[in-house]
Amino acid sequence: MPEGPDLHLASCYINKVCSGVVFSGAVVKSEVSKNPEVPFASEAYTICSESRGKEIKLTLSPIKEEKVKENVKRGKQQNTMASNALTLVFRFGMSGHFRMTSEDEIPKHAHLRFYTKEKPRRVLSFVDIRRFGSWEVNGSWQPDRGPCVMFEYEQFRANVLNNLSNKAFEKPICEVLLNQKYFNGIGNYLRAEILFRLKIPPFTQGRAAIELSVKSQENSEHSLSKKVKVKMENPDILELCHSVPLEVVNFAGDYYEREPLEYYSVFSKWLQCYYVAGMKTLRDSNGRTIWFQGEAGPMAPKGAKVPKRKYLIQKQETEENDAKSLVVKPKIKKTKKSLVQASPQKSTKTVVVKKKKQSKELPSVRTGQSVEETISAQRGRKRVVSHDSAVKKQQTPTRKQKVVKEEVKPKIPRTVDPMRRTRNSKAK
Numbered sequence: 001m002p003e004g005p006d007l008h009l010a011s012c013y014i015n016k017v018c019s020g021v022v023f024s025g026a027v028v029k030s031e032v033s034k035n036p037e038v039p040f041a042s043e044a045y046t047i048c049s050e051s052r053g054k055e056i057k058l059t060l061s062p063i064k065e066e067k068v069k070e071n072v073k074r075g076k077q078q079n080t081m082a083s084n085a086l087t088l089v090f091r092f093g094m095s096g097h098f099r100m101t102s103e104d105e106i107p108k109h110a111h112l113r114f115y116t117k118e119k120p121r122r123v124l125s126f127v128d129i130r131r132f133g134s135w136e137v138n139g140s141w142q143p144d145r146g147p148c149v150m151f152e153y154e155q156f157r158a159n160v161l162n163n164l165s166n167k168a169f170e171k172p173i174c175e176v177l178l179n180q181k182y183f184n185g186i187g188n189y190l191r192a193e194i195l196f197r198l199k200i201p202p203f204t205q206g207r208a209a210i211e212l213s214v215k216s217q218e219n220s221e222h223s224l225s226k227k228v229k230v231k232m233e234n235p236d237i238l239e240l241c242h243s244v245p246l247e248v249v250n251f252a253g254d255y256y257e258r259e260p261l262e263y264y265s266v267f268s269k270w271l272q273c274y275y276v277a278g279m280k281t282l283r284d285s286n287g288r289t290i291w292f293q294g295e296a297g298p299m300a301p302k303g304a305k306v307p308k309r310k311y312l313i314q315k316q317e318t319e320e321n322d323a324k325s326l327v328v329k330p331k332i333k334k335t336k337k338s339l340v341q342a343s344p345q346k347s348t349k350t351v352v353v354k355k356k357k358q359s360k361e362l363p364s365v366r367t368g369q370s371v372e373e374t375i376s377a378q379r380g381r382k383r384v385v386s387h388d389s390a391v392k393k394q395q396t397p398t399r400k401q402k403v404v405k406e407e408v409k410p411k412i413p414r415t416v417d418p419m420r421r422t423r424n425s426k427a428k
Contacts, residue, residue: 004149004185040086057141075351099127100125134302161238173203177191194244201292203282204298283301
């Protein structure tokens with residue numbers, strides 16, 4: 001799921017590819033998307049972007065104000081072009097992102113498209129495979145979301161420390177970090193990396209974990225310079241919520257413009273805990289999987305099922321399939337004469353089962369003999385046919401052939417003589 005660093009990188013990407021580019025026409029929405037239509041059209045407009053936490057805002061600004069055209073035939077006025085700037089607030093959901101491509105290479109799941117005025121035209125597309133992402137026309141930042149952890153650090157820190165008495169901080173720290181009211185921009189992989197670096201069990205009470213991390217630095221008996229040094233070497237949990245997302249922005253800025261596989265390969269090398277082999281996993285009360293090392297903490301759900309790691313299962317299956325493809329399967333030959341079974345693992349003798357053949361050679365028969373002779377033996381019975389009877393058998397048609405060749409004779413109804421009945425009755 002895209003988190004604060006991913007949306008900031010997407011905003012930087014939009015500003016870079018749209019710099020000096022003029023867009024034209026209407027904003028096109030896909031037929032599949034359930035998001036609202038964008039009532040905007042202009043002969044020339046520009047696009048700029050900014051991000052805040054897990055939200056991104058696009059501003060469509062017309063270069064010139066289009067005049068209101070009057071439909072003389074109907075006697076009505078109709079605005080054919082938008083004259084004011086329009087804002088779109090995007091939330092990426094699970095798989096949302098932006099791509100600038102040529103008109104012939106529009107991605108399959110592009111649900112909102114902005115066309116350039118140049119020829120050949122290019123298209124800026126909002127791509128969302130799972131369709132969990134959304135946009136709001138003329139929207140603004142959600143009021144329920146707190147300050148951005150990356151670019152509004154002072155406000156973010158004050159918002160958390162001033163509201164520690166809130167009931168929301170009584171939950172486990174792994175669930176508190178996903179509360180966008182206080183940690184706007186933190187997601188699943190960031191919370192795992194932050195708790196792993198501080199060695200905090202994920203199911204420790206949120207208030208206790210934050211207070212312990214912050215007070216351990218404030219109560220240190222060092223000079224100001226040493227306090228700064230200690231703070232840089234051992235940051236508290238709120239500082240890591242600010243610095244860890246910026247690490248992603250710094251190392252992944254160049255790779256976001258390239259192919260997604262190349263970006264994720266670099267991103268996976270940066271991860272220390274999330275989706276790393278050897279780490280433990282549990283599901284919190286919201287059903288989200290938390291990755292950690294060591295003990296889970298006193299607030300861990302009892303009897304919680306450990307979620308299956310799909311990537312490990314897929315890896316094992318591929319390894320098994322590769323191993324199976326290398327093994328030579330035993331060849332089984334089925335013929336009328338023989339049945340041979342051979343297996344490469346064990347050396348077994350081939351078993352050959354042969355059917356008994358009937359001798360085609362006719363036995364010597366006495367002259368004049370035309371009757372079939374039956375000879376019974378100890379291991380079966382053989383039927384010996386004389387030469388004359390064999391020839392006769394070939395000439396005589398079978399029963400089925402007789403039925404076909406015989407003409408069907410019509411059945412004649414049986415008639416009864418009425419005088420015969422009267423005679424019989426008189427005789428009695």
